[in-house]
Structure formats: C-alpha cells, structure tokens
Amino acid sequence: MDKLRITGGQKLHGDITISGAKNAALPILCASLLTADDIQLHNVPRLRDIDTACQLLAQLGVRAHTEGESITLNASAITSLEAPYELVKTMRASILVLGPLLARFGKARVSLPGGCAIGQRPVDQHIKGLRAMGADIELEHGFVVATASRLKGATIRTDMVTVTGTENLLMAAVLAEGETILENAAQEPEIVDLAELLIKMGAKISGHGTERIVIQGVDKLHGATHAIMPDRIETGTFLCAVGATGGDILLRNTAASTLQSTLDKLTKAGVNIECGPDWIRGRMDQRPQSVSFSTAEHPGFPTDMQAQLMALNALANGTAIIVENIFENRFMHVQELIRLGAKIETDGHTARVKGVEKLLGARVMATDLRASASLVIAGLAAQGDTIIDRIYHLDRGYDRMENKLAAVGAQIERLHQESL
Numbered sequence: 001m002d003k004l005r006i007t008g009g010q011k012l013h014g015d016i017t018i019s020g021a022k023n024a025a026l027p028i029l030c031a032s033l034l035t036a037d038d039i040q041l042h043n044v045p046r047l048r049d050i051d052t053a054c055q056l057l058a059q060l061g062v063r064a065h066t067e068g069e070s071i072t073l074n075a076s077a078i079t080s081l082e083a084p085y086e087l088v089k090t091m092r093a094s095i096l097v098l099g100p101l102l103a104r105f106g107k108a109r110v111s112l113p114g115g116c117a118i119g120q121r122p123v124d125q126h127i128k129g130l131r132a133m134g135a136d137i138e139l140e141h142g143f144v145v146a147t148a149s150r151l152k153g154a155t156i157r158t159d160m161v162t163v164t165g166t167e168n169l170l171m172a173a174v175l176a177e178g179e180t181i182l183e184n185a186a187q188e189p190e191i192v193d194l195a196e197l198l199i200k201m202g203a204k205i206s207g208h209g210t211e212r213i214v215i216q217g218v219d220k221l222h223g224a225t226h227a228i229m230p231d232r233i234e235t236g237t238f239l240c241a242v243g244a245t246g247g248d249i250l251l252r253n254t255a256a257s258t259l260q261s262t263l264d265k266l267t268k269a270g271v272n273i274e275c276g277p278d279w280i281r282g283r284m285d286q287r288p289q290s291v292s293f294s295t296a297e298h299p300g301f302p303t304d305m306q307a308q309l310m311a312l313n314a315l316a317n318g319t320a321i322i323v324e325n326i327f328e329n330r331f332m333h334v335q336e337l338i339r340l341g342a343k344i345e346t347d348g349h350t351a352r353v354k355g356v357e358k359l360l361g362a363r364v365m366a367t368d369l370r371a372s373a374s375l376v377i378a379g380l381a382a383q384g385d386t387i388i389d390r391i392y393h394l395d396r397g398y399d400r401m402e403n404k405l406a407a408v409g410a411q412i413e414r415l416h417q418e419s420l
Ligand SMILES: CC(=O)N[C@H]1[C@@H](OP(=O)(O)OP(=O)(O)OC[C@H]2O[C@@H](n3ccc(=O)[nH]c3=O)[C@H](O)[C@@H]2O)O[C@H](CO)[C@@H](O)[C@@H]1O
Pocket: 023, 026, 092, 093, 119, 120, 121, 122, 123, 124, 125, 126, 160, 161, 162, 163, 164, 165, 303, 304, 326, 327, 328
C-alpha cells in the first residue's frame, strides 16, 4: 500500500489546474448506457473511481476509448445487465447504473453497495422512486433486481435530499413514458452537469438545480459531447491547504459559482479570495481565524469539505463548532488530526475544535477520501514529517494530488509499496 510523506512548513505558491469533478463524471459515465450512440466526454479526471466506473461499464459491454482526459463511450452492444459485487463494493456510485439499465433495457441486477466508512448509506430512496415509476424490484442475495416493461412517469418525493438518488431517478425518467416530477431533489452543481449532458442527448428536462425537476420522457436518446464541470471539492481542498500553510495560489479551470458556501467560510477564516470567470486566487498571510459551520445539502456547506475545513480550524485562532448533518459517521479524521496535535472533542454530530499554534508531524492513517485530504492539509502545515498510510482512499477521488501540491512548493512524495 502506498503512503505519502509530507515535510510540513512550506508556504504554497503557484498555479494549479483543477480537474473535472469526480462526482459529476461518475453519473455522466453511467448516462452513456442510455443510448446506442457515442458519448464523448472531455475533462474527465484521472482517478481510481473513474477507472472502476470504466471497468464496470466494460463488464456490461460498453466500449470505451480513452485519450488523455477524454473518453468516448459506446453502449450499442450491451452484453450484461449485472453490476457484480466485486466492483460495486469498491465504489458506491456503481448504483448509478441501475436507473439507466432499467430505463433502456427493462432489467438490471446491481449488487447492493456495501456500508461505507462514513455512514450506513442505504439506497431505499432509489428503490422507492423506481417502484413509483412502475419497476418491480426485489432484493435477492445481496442484489437489487429490477424489471419493468417500460418505466412510467410519476411524481416522486424522496424522504430526504439524496444526490445519487436524484441522479438515478433522473436517468430513469428521461426514457420513461410521460412526465416525471422529482420533488425534494438534490440541487448540487453535479446534478446540473448531468442534466445538461442528458439534454444534449435529447432529454427534456427543466428545473435542474432547483428542488423540483420536471422530466418529459422521450423514446430514444442520441449521442453527445460534453466537458465535465470542474471539481469544486478539489478546488476547496487546495484553498484550505493554502489557508493552513500560507502563500498565494491560483487555481485554474474552476468555477467559483459552484462553491460559494466554501468560499464564504474561507473568507471568514482570513483567506483572501479573488475570483475570475474560470479561476480563483487564494492568498493567506496570517494565522487563520476559527470558523464554525454546519454541513447541509447544496447550496449549504458541503459535507465533502467538512474534514478539510476542520484541518484548517485545527490551526486557527479561536474555537470552532462543526456540525455534520449529512452522514452519521464522518468524523474519523478527528482521531488522526489529534495525533498531529489538534485539540478536538466530539459529541455525536458535533465537533469542537480549539485551534493550536502548531501541529507536529506524525504517522497517521487515512480512513476515507476527504479524511485523507484533511490529513494532507494538516501535514503540509505541521512541523516535521507526516506519513499518511492507506492513501488508496485519496487516489479514489483526487487527480495526482501530490504532483499538483509539489508543483506549488509542497514537500510531498509518494512512497511506493516496494520502497517501504
Ligand atoms: C458519488 C457522489 O456523488 N457522492 C456524493 C453523494 O453521495 P450520495 O449520493 O451517496 O449521498 P446522498 O445524498 O444520497 O446521502 C445523503 C443522506 O441520505 C441518506 N440516504 C440516501 C439515499 C437513500 O436511498 N437513503 C438514505 O437514507 C444517506 O445515508 C445520507 O445520510 O452525495 C453526498 C452528499 O453530498 C456526498 O458526500 C458524496 O460525495
């Protein structure tokens, strides 16, 4: 297992190009199942979840051609309607093949995604919505087994806001007969990106980006070309890093409008933020100020940024109260941040972070994707060496993170398994 070694204390200076968004690319890759024509995607991030999604699509018979950050997919010769456990267990977003397979082929068998470290994460709302559209769904031997002659439009109100739930139902509804209304829909920018691709493919969708999405089903979709939106979480992660270390970084190929709540909190923490049409500059020349926050659905503060902003707070002047409202078990980075010298207490969904003047490098373990990112940020600001173990979590969702950080002055290197 690879590790990262970081020698902290370097200020970050320079440019970083932000990659395409993992959480937009994953549903969009699955949307290729909705047509027999080519789907040509650009700005696809290079990371492990994308490889897993491509393996899953290949297993279903989708042909893919990759060239740099572009992938062309063709689902004209599907050979299987089953997403096996081996692939689904490594990536929960695999459940996103359910809606498209059912809508186009009337059948799908998808392994139930395993309980992941950050919470239980059931898929009951995906199932409830597809049933409302007329699908017959059974849970058999750990698989969701779904059939439908043709899905029928319905008004669906999910019990809570769910991002992949909204995406699955959206992809099912575009080929259903009649009108579907998704109420209490997720409003995340990644939903908008998916809807924009589907519209290019001939889907009739309105209201995406609001809590009520209206879809008029069509008989057939066609090919399209689309560039994946920039990754707002990668953007926010690098801004937290410069907030913790100090310095001046220019993030290119990003979109400030997709991360306003994060930018607001970073500004309160003392980071000087300037935005242009496709760039954000973050400058920091002081000790950060503590900033309290609660995670919420978009446009609220994203749970996927909670760990990173906690790392910044660990070094801040003052005490921050952080409330995690989306996942029941998303504080696993706390124990590791404490190993670096942070002063954090948790009580249920609330963490109290009393900023310290310095962190000291130590050996720590990554427990999930954003927890790993928080340890990188803390390690960059800590005195001495930090070794982060189990960085396969980081590789799931960050595109060559250590290279991007090294290019702006961080002392960070990957220790490959064989060199350990
Ligand atoms: C690939 C992807 O886009 N992942 C993102 C997506 O995950 P994901 O789509 O899995 O997260 P959801 O929005 O579905 O989850 C929100 C909450 O609803 C619960 N829930 C969800 C569905 C369901 O059927 N039943 C149920 O109880 C979940 O356990 C969680 O407590 O949104 C999360 C919330 O912004 C982000 O942290 C993830 O990075």
